[in-house]
Amino acid sequence: MKSDFKFSNLLGTVYRQGNVLFSQDGSKLLSPVGNRVSVFDLINNTAFTFEYEHRKNVAVVDINKQGTLLLSIDVDGRGILANFKTRNVLHHFNFKEKVYDLKFSPDGKLFALACGRFLQIWRTPETTEDRQFAPFVRYRIHAGHFSDITSLTWSKDSRFIISTSKDLTARIWSVNSEEKNLASTTFAGHRDNVIGAYFSDDQEKIYTVSKDGALFQWEYTKKPGEGEDNDEDEEDVDLSKYSWRITKKNFFHANRAKVKCSAFHAASNILTVGFSNGEFRLYELPEFIMIQQLSMGQNAVNTVAINSSGEWLAFGSSKLGQLIVYEWQSESYILKQQGHFDTLNGLCYSPDGSKIVTASHEGKIKIWDVASGFCLATFDEHAGGVSAVEFAKKGQVLFSASLDGTVKAWDLIRYRNFRTFTATERIQFNSLAVDPSGEVVCAGSEDSFDIFVWSVQTGQLVDTLSGHEGPISCLSFSNENGVLASASWDKTIRVWSLFGRSQQVEPFEVFSDVLSISMKPDGQQIAASTLAGQILFFDVAEGKQVGNIDGKRDIISGRHLEDRFTSESSARSKYFTTIHYSFDGLSLVAAGNNNSICLYDIPNEVLLRRFTVSKNMMLNGTMEFLNSSRMTEAGSLDLIDQDAENSDLEDRVDNSLPGSNRGGDLSTRRVRPAIRVTSIRFSPTANAFAAGSTEGLLVYSVDNTILFDPFDLDVDVTPQNVIQSLDDKEYLNAILMAFRLNEGYLIHRVYENIPIKDIPLIAHELPVVYVSRILKFIGEYALESQHLEFNLLWIKSVLTAHGKYISTNKHQFSSALRAVQRFIGRMANDVVQTYKRNKYTLDFLTNTDGSSTNAVDEDMNLLGNDSDNESEDKEDINMDDDLDGGEWVGFEEKTINLPVNDEDSDDEILL
Template identity: 40%
Template structure:
C-alpha cells in the first residue's frame, strides 16, 4: 500500500477564513480579495491559509501546494500569470510561481498590508504599508534569488491608513485612497516640477480609486468611491504650455518646458442610495467601462461609466456583506465573495446567469461519508444542511436546505442512491439522490438527540444512538417502522458500526463499554467489551473478524469478534500529541487533554487503520506490526488555536498569554453600533480562534484517497497520479519523426504510446486517424491502465470536431468492451473522461438525429412533389387525348 498521499483539494469552503463567534457559539468567517488570471477562466481565492484555483471552463477546483503562516489577507497576480503574491494577516508574504505552485521567496512587511497591486507592465508591485505606499521591483519568475524584492520608492503624505491603490495604464502614475477621506496621486519616477496631488471631497473612508487615461496613456480622469456611497469623478486639466512627458523613455522634462502644473477639479458627483448600507467593495473594468459596487447589506450594483447608468441591482442574500467583487478583463463575468456565508459567485450579467455559485456550511462541517463508488462525498454541518460534493471536481452540486433543524451529527450511505443523516433535532432522515428530496423521516416515541448512525450492508436496517436516554433505535428503511430499541448502555452512544457480512452491530459508549448486538436474535447484547476509559469511536475491519475501538485515554484496542478477546493495543498518545492552545498553562508534552482519537477507519484491505482526533495530526498505523507508518499534519495555519507547540515568551503579558487574533480580522465593521467616543462601531459580537481538530476520517472505496474534516473544511488527500509505472521512458529517441516512422511501418501500438508520451494533440490525433479500422481492437487491447484515461480523453476531444463519427464510435466501443470492468471498478478516476466522451457521443447523436429528421422531411416533400408532378402530367395527357378525339 502506498502512503505518499498529498493534499489534493480543500472542499467545503471556497472563500474566507474561520473565526469562532463567542456570542452565538458558531463560526464567523472573514476573507481576502479574489483575482482573475489574464484569460479570465481561472479564479483565485483564499481559504484560510491556502489558495484555491477554480477553473470556470472545466468547472473544477484545485488547491495550490503552498501554505502561508496565517490567514490570507490579500492576493495579487502578475499580468503574465507567472508570479502570485500572497500576504497573510501577520504581514508575511509569499512569492509563488503560480504555474508550478512553488514558493520562490518569503518576505515580511513591517506594517499592515491591505492591498497589493502589480503594475500593468508587470515590472513593479505597489503595496499599502500602513500610512505609506511602497513600490517594489517585481521579482524574477525563473529562479530563486537571495533578495528578489528591491524597494523602488516609499510614498508618504497620507494622514491615515491607505485602503486602496490604482495604477495608470502607462505605469507612470499611482493613486491611493486613504481612510482620511482623501486621494493622493504620485508619479512613479522622478519628474521635475511635479508635486503630488491630494484630492479631498469625501466624508468617509475611500473604498476604491481608479485612474483613467486617454489613447496616449496620459491620465485624464480619476474615479473615487467612499464608504458612504459617494462617487466623485475628477478631471485633470493641463495649463497652457505644459509638457507631456513619456516617463518610460525619460525622467526629466525638456529644457524649454514651463513650470506650470496641471490641476484637478470635480467633474461630477454621484450617490448610491441603498437604504443606509455602506459600500464594502468596488471594482472597475476599463475595457468595458463598467463599475461594480458591493454593499454591506448584500446588494451589488453594476453601472455603466462615465454616465453611471444603473444596469443591474441584485442581492446575494439578506445582511450578507459583499467583501470583494472583481470583473474580468472583458467585463463579462463578475465575481462576488461573501465571507459570512462563505459564498462565492461568478455572475454573467449579460445573460443574467451564474457561471459559478458555491456556498459552504454556515457554521462549519461536522460529519462526512463517501458513497459506495467513491464518486460522491456527503457532508453534514452545524447549520442542519446536507451537501453533496463531486469527489472528482471538488464542487458542491446539491444542497438540501431543509434537511434538519439542528446540527447534523452523522451521515451514512445506504446505497448509491440513498443517504441517511441523524441530527440533534431527534430525527433520522433518508434522502433520495435522484430526486434530491427527503422521502423518509424516522422518529422515536420520546424526543431524543441522536449522536451516531449506522446502516447495515443490505441497506434495510437503520440504527441510531442517542445521548439521553442511552438507547439504540433500529428502523426498517422501506416501511419506516421502529423495529427495536436496544438498551444496556449507561452513557451516550458515541459510535455505531455494522459487520460487513452479517447482522452484528457494534456500539461504543461513554460508559467505557463496547457491545456486540445480533439484531436478528433480540435486543440482548451477545458480548460486552470493557475498557478503562470512555469509548468514542468503533469500527469493523472489512472482513468482519476484528473490531477497533478508540478511547479517551488515547488507546486503540483491537478485539477478536469470534472470541471477544483483546488481541493487542496501540498507544497513540505520543503520536497524536502536539499543539498548545492559547489558554493552556502547560506545555504540549504535559497536556493530556488532546491525546485521544475520535474517529478511526480501516483501509480497504484491512492492513492499515486511519485515525484522527482532538489534534492537528492524522495517523496511519500498520495493524499487524502495531507501528506508525505516517503522520499527517492537516494545517500549519497559525491563526488557528493548537497549531504551535511552543508559546513565544514575547506574547506573555501580566495576565497570561496575549491573543492577538483580533488584529487578524477586518478592522471595518459595517452596520455596527456606533458608541459615544468610539472610533469604530461595535455590534457586541466577540470572536476567538478556531481550534484545530480532526472530527472524522474516512477512506474512499477506491483506496486512492482519504478525507478528514477540520475547522477549515474537508481536506481530501490523494495519491500522486504521476507515480505510475510506464515501461517506456521519455528519451531523446521519442520524437514526432519516430512516431511517423512507426506509423509508416504499421506499428500502431508503439506509435500511440510514443505519441501519448509527447502529449501533443495533433500528433495523437494523427495516430488515431492513421490506425486502420480493423486494427482498432488490437491497439485497444495493448493500452495499459496508466494510459487508459488519457486515450479516452483524446478520443472525446478529437471526436468533437471530426466528421468520422463511425470510426471514433468504434474506438469508444472497443475501449468499453476491453477495459469496461477496470473503469467501473475505478470509476472515480475515469469519471471525468467518461463524462466527456458521453457528452461528445450525445452531441453527435443529437446532431445526426436532427439531420436525419430534416432529410426525412425533405424526402417526404420531394416524394409528394414528384407525385403531384406525375398526377399533373397524367392529367395533361388525358386532356390532350380528349382534345385529339
C-alpha cells in the same frame, strides 16, 4: 495499501477574507480560504487549492498580467511568491508590516504595496534571470498619508498610482522621478474613509469612492480666476494654472448602509459597489446611471472584482463564506457557492467515491463533487445541527441524523427528503449506522441507553436494542454480514446480529471511555479508540482483543495561545475521536481534537505516516513552542486588541450569537477556534481519504502522476522514433510515445495506421495512465471522422480491457466518457435519421418482384442502341465482379441492430 498520500484539495469553504480576483483571461477566479488560496476554473468547472500554507490567514493576493506569478500576503505581512502554472513556491519574504492592498503593474515589471501609511513599489522577479541573490528588490517608497492606505490603483500606462487612505484623502504618485511634479496632488473633500480611486480609460478623469456613499469626479482643469489662453499651442501651456478639481458629485443613498468595496472597469465605464447590507449596484459613469441593483443576502459584501472583459462580476462575503460570480448583461449566475460557516460534524463518501457529503452544526448537508470541487446540492430541512450522515450501499439514498430528534432519508436522484424517522420520545441523535442492503437504519443518542432501529420501506420503528447501561456514543455496521457494533459510556462494546434469531450479545469490556469505533469491511474485526489514547482491536468471532496501538506518542496536540508550556508538555487531546478502516482492512486512519492525522498499518501496528492538519497560527493548537517574551502575568499579549478604537466600528461590534462559533472556550470573552478533526473517512476507491476539520474539508489523495509508466525508462521519445516504431509495426510503443509528445498529427497518424486485428491486443496492453487520454481523443476525433466502425472497435476494445478500472475510478474518466457518449449518441441519431429518410425507398426495392424488373429492362432496350446497352451491361457485370470478389479495407463485416422509434428521433445509446 498505498501510503504516499498528499494534500490535493480543500472543500467545504470557498471564501474567508481578503480580496478575490480574476486571472488575466477571465476564466479563473482566485479566492483566499484561510491560510491557503483556491482557484476556481469557471470554464472547465473545476477547482483546486494550492498546497502551500501561510502562517496566518491570507489578507491580499494578486497575480501578474502574464499569469505566471502569484503573490499572496497574510495578515502579518509575510508573503509567498509562487509559480501559478506549476503551483510551486518560489520565494518567501517578510514585509514586516500589515499589507492592506497589493497590485501588479499592467506591464508586469513592478508591484505596489500598501504597507500601513506607506506606499512601497517593488520590482517583479524576472524569469529570464536564472539565479537571483535577492528576488524582491524595493524600487521606491512614498510617504504622505497620515493613516493606513486602503487601496491602490495603477494607471493603464504603468506611470502613476492612486492611493486611498483612512485619512479621508486620495493621493496620486509618480513611478518615475522625472514626472514627480506632474503627480503631486492630494484629493481631499470626502467626509469618510476613501475606499477606492480609479482612472478613466483615457486617464483624463479620476473617480474616488468614500465609505459614506459619495462618488467624486476629478478632472485636470484650470484654477478658478485664471483667464483663457489665447495661444492654444500645447508647447506653451502653463501647467501652473491647472490643477485637479472636483467637477461632479454623486451619492449612492443606500439607507444608512456603508460602502464596503468597489471596482471599476475603465473600458466599459462600469462601476460596481458593494454595501454592508448585502446589496450591490452597477453604475455607468460618468453619467452615474444605475444599471442594476441586487442583493446577495443580509451580510456585507466584503470584496468585488471584475474580469478583463467586464462581463463577469465576483462578490465575496466573509460572514457566511459566500462566493458569487454574476454575469450582469444576461442577469445570470456563473457560480454560486457557499461553504459551511459552523463546525463540520460528519462526512461520508458515496459508494463510487465521486462525491463527499458533509454535515454541519448549522443544520445543513452539502454534497461535494470530488473531481470538480464544487458543491452540487444543499439540504437545509433539519431544524438542528446534523450529527452524522451515511450512504446506502447503492449510493442513491442518503441518511442523516440530527439533534432535532429526527433521522431523514434523502433521494439523491430527485434531491428530496422522502422519509423521516422519529423515536417514541424527543431525543437528540448523535450517531447513525445504515445496513448495507439499505433496508434498516439505526441511530443512537446520548439522551437514551437504547439503539433505535427503523425500516426504510415503511418508516416505522421496528426494534429497540436494549442492553447498554450508559448513553450510546457511536455505531458502525459491517459491509458484508449486516452486523452492528455499538459503543457506550458504560465502557463496553456490543455486537448485534439484527437479522439473527437471538438478540443476546456479550459485551466487550474496555477499561476506558470509547470515543469512536469502526468495523472492518468483512465484519470480522472491530477497532475502538479510547480516551486513554489507545486503539484496540477485537475479533468478533472469538470475542477477544487481538491488537493494540498506543497513539499518544504519535499525536501532536499543539499549544493554545494562553498556555504557558510547549506542545511537548501538553497532555491535551492525546486521543483519537474518529477512526476508519481502509477498504482492505490492512490500514486505519485516525484523528481527533488535535493537529495530527495518523495512518497506521494494522498487521504490524506501526505508524506509516503522520499528516499535519494546518499550520495556521490563528487557530489554537497549531503552535509548538512557547515565546516567553509574549507572556505576562495577565496572559498572552496576543490576546490584547492592539487596534482598539483605531479600527472600524463595524469590525469591533460582535453581532454573532453566543456559542455560534464552536471550538474555543465559551466561558471567556474571546472565542478563538481550535484546530480539530471531527470526522475522517477513506474513499471506497482507496486512492484518497477526507478529513472534516476546522479549516474545512481536507482531501488527501495518491499522486497519480507517479504511476509507473514502463516506457519512461528505455525509450527515447522523439517524432522520428514514433514514425520508426510505426514502420517497424511496434504499434503500442508508437501510440504511447505519440501521446507523451502530445502532438496531434502524430497521434492521428499512429491511430489510423493500427490494423484492426491488433486493436484488442493494444487496448489490453495499454497502461492505465493513458486510458483516459485515448478515450477522450477518440471521443473528440470520431465526431469529425468518417471511420465509424473503426472508432467503435477502439471504444469497445478499451472498455472491455479496462472496464473494471474505469468503474472504480469514475470521477477520473467523467470527461472522457462524456466525449465518447456524445459521439455514440450522435452516430445513433444519424443512423436513425438515415433509416427514416430511406424507409419507403427500401420497402419499394425489397417488395419489387423480378417480373416487373425484366419488363422495365426490355422497355429500356427498345429505347437505346443494343451495342451501347451491351457495353453498359458488361461494365455493370465487371463492377459486380469487383464488388463480389473485392474486400473492404479496414472494416469487418458485422451487423449492428439499432432500436428504431418512428415517433421519436432523438434516440441515444448510453455508455
